[in-house]
Amino acid sequence: MAEFKHIPVLKNETINLLNVKEDGIYVDGTIGGAGHSKEIENKARIKMLIGIDQDEEALAKAKDTLKEYNNVTLIHDNFKNINKVLNELGVSEVDGILVDIGVSSYQIDTAERGFSFRLESKLDMRMDKSKSFSAYNLVNEYSESEIARIIKDYGEDKFAKSIARHIVKAREKNLIETTKQLEEIILSAVPRYKGQDGRSNVQRTFQAIRIEVNGELDALSEFLDKAVSFLKPNGRLAVITFHSLEDRIVKQKFRELATGCICPPDFPICVCGHKAIVKIVTKHPVEASDEEINLNSRSACAKLRVIEKI
Numbered sequence: 001m002a003e004f005k006h007i008p009v010l011k012n013e014t015i016n017l018l019n020v021k022e023d024g025i026y027v028d029g030t031i032g033g034a035g036h037s038k039e040i041e042n043k044a045r046i047k048m049l050i051g052i053d054q055d056e057e058a059l060a061k062a063k064d065t066l067k068e069y070n071n072v073t074l075i076h077d078n079f080k081n082i083n084k085v086l087n088e089l090g091v092s093e094v095d096g097i098l099v100d101i102g103v104s105s106y107q108i109d110t111a112e113r114g115f116s117f118r119l120e121s122k123l124d125m126r127m128d129k130s131k132s133f134s135a136y137n138l139v140n141e142y143s144e145s146e147i148a149r150i151i152k153d154y155g156e157d158k159f160a161k162s163i164a165r166h167i168v169k170a171r172e173k174n175l176i177e178t179t180k181q182l183e184e185i186i187l188s189a190v191p192r193y194k195g196q197d198g199r200s201n202v203q204r205t206f207q208a209i210r211i212e213v214n215g216e217l218d219a220l221s222e223f224l225d226k227a228v229s230f231l232k233p234n235g236r237l238a239v240i241t242f243h244s245l246e247d248r249i250v251k252q253k254f255r256e257l258a259t260g261c262i263c264p265p266d267f268p269i270c271v272c273g274h275k276a277i278v279k280i281v282t283k284h285p286v287e288a289s290d291e292e293i294n295l296n297s298r299s300a301c302a303k304l305r306v307i308e309k310i
Contacts, residue, residue, distance in 0.1 A: 008035030009299040013286050014098060014238050015039045017306045023047045024095030027086070027230075029079030029223065032104050034062035040098075041069050050094075052085055054078045054128035058104065078128070080219040083226045093232045101220060102242040103127070103210060115210060117183040117202050123176065125210045135209050139176045144168045154217070154245065155208030163189040163205055182206075207243070220246060224253045228278060231309035236281065238306045247285065247303045254280055254307050281306040 008014075014036060020026070020043040028037045031051035040049060049066070051074045053059050059074050066072045075085050079099055086094070107113050107127065114124030114135060125135040139147070148164035151157050166189035167176065176182055186205050187198045211217060227237055241247040257278045261270040285303035293300045 007296045007299075008032075008039075008100070009292070009296065009302040010240060010286060010288060010304045011036060011039055014240065014304055015043055017281060017286070017304070018096045018098060018236050018238050019234075019308075020044045020046065021095055025091060025093075026050070027052065027082065027094055027097045029082060029097060029099040029227075030101065031062045031074070032058045032100065034065040036098055036100065037062065037072075038065055040096075041066065041071075046095075047071060048073065048091075050075065050085070050089065050091070052077050052079050052082065055104075055107070056129065078219055080222040080226075082223060082230065086230055092230070093235070094230050095232055095235045096238070097227050097231065097236075098238045098240075099223065100240040101216070101246050114179055115206070117179050117206050120178060120180045122178060123182060125206075125213045127214045133213060135182075135213050136177065138209055138213060139167055139182060140171050150212045151205050151208045153208070154211040155204035156245075157201055157204045157208070159190045159201060163201065165189070179206075211245075217245060217249060220249055221253070224250065228257060228307075228309065233309055235309045236306055237278075237309075238304060240302055240304050242298075242301045242303075247305075250305050251285075254278070254305060257307065276310060278307040278309055281308050 018040070020040055022044045024044070024046045025048045026040050026046055027050045029052045031037055031053045034051065037049055037051055040046065049072045051062050051072060053062065054077065056076055059076055063074055073089065077085055103115055108116050111119040111121040114121045123134065123136040123139065144164045147167055148160045151163055152160035157163065163186050166185050170176060170185045176185065183202050186202045190198045190201045192198065231237060239250045241250055258276050258280050260274060260276045261272060262274045263270050263272045282305050285305050288299035288302050
């Protein structure tokens with residue numbers, strides 16, 4: 001098993017925008033190796049840090065990283081269940097919540113986790129290994145139309161139908177068991193253009209399958225609907241995303257939460273009673289500096305958005 005290594009992206013920007021307070025209660029919904037959480041602990045003497053992750057290997061690393069602090073509670077769960085986690089802990093409100101969405105460097109770089117087409121391994125892609133459904137099940141059991149929809153919607157690939165057709169045709173001969181098998185099938189399904197070798201199609205398909213296996217976009221939407229209700233007035237929610245689908249969900253939800261009256265513009269007075277419950281702290285997403293990107297190329301796609309409870 002590889003050592004758990006993950007470089008937290010936008011670390012300083014995130015912690016500064018969280019506005020960490022003395023005696024505050026903070027939730028890291030995707031604690032991973034606890035890179036962000038350790039910075040929260042170092043920023044101020046907080047009352048409590050609640051770390052959630054669906055990856056038990058990540059939680060083991062977080063426990064080691066934060067072993068010097070006695071105010072940490074670690075929970076094995078999906079961040080979408082933040083309401084259940086906080087209710088079971090008897091926590092009704094918090095000062096700040098952070099989530100860093102997507103796959104970790106450790107998960108990508110550990111061959112046996114089956115996330116990367118660059119590493120030969122069994123198809124898996126489960127962030128929570130206690131779950132039974134994996135990428136192997138998806139590519140060998142989903143219908144051609146379901147696979148095409150996933151690649152089109154989550155991978156935004158114009159060759160989704162062709163890739164799905166080739167996957168189904170290949171599995172009729174032999175089950176698709178490894179990352180390299182799937183990579184070869186995808187490459188055979190897309191035409192070659194000058195300067196294009198098909199690797200971007202492989203990357204998009206693997207991304208789409210990973211999102212479906214882990215229910216990532218649904219989890220994000222569910223989390224956003226629940227998280228704000230636990231924030232204290234002036235409490236902040238920070239979300240780091242890594243691709244346009246995630247960022248779009250966050251942007252739209254934040255805008256909705258920050259919108260007041262939604263009456264038609266020709267109404268003389270407001271009759272809807274709709275009120276904004278947050279204010280947007282980051283009018284534009286915060287992105288990694290050139291310096292950070294040079295140190296960690298995976299930070300190039302990161303976008304940070306922050307809101308504050310009114």
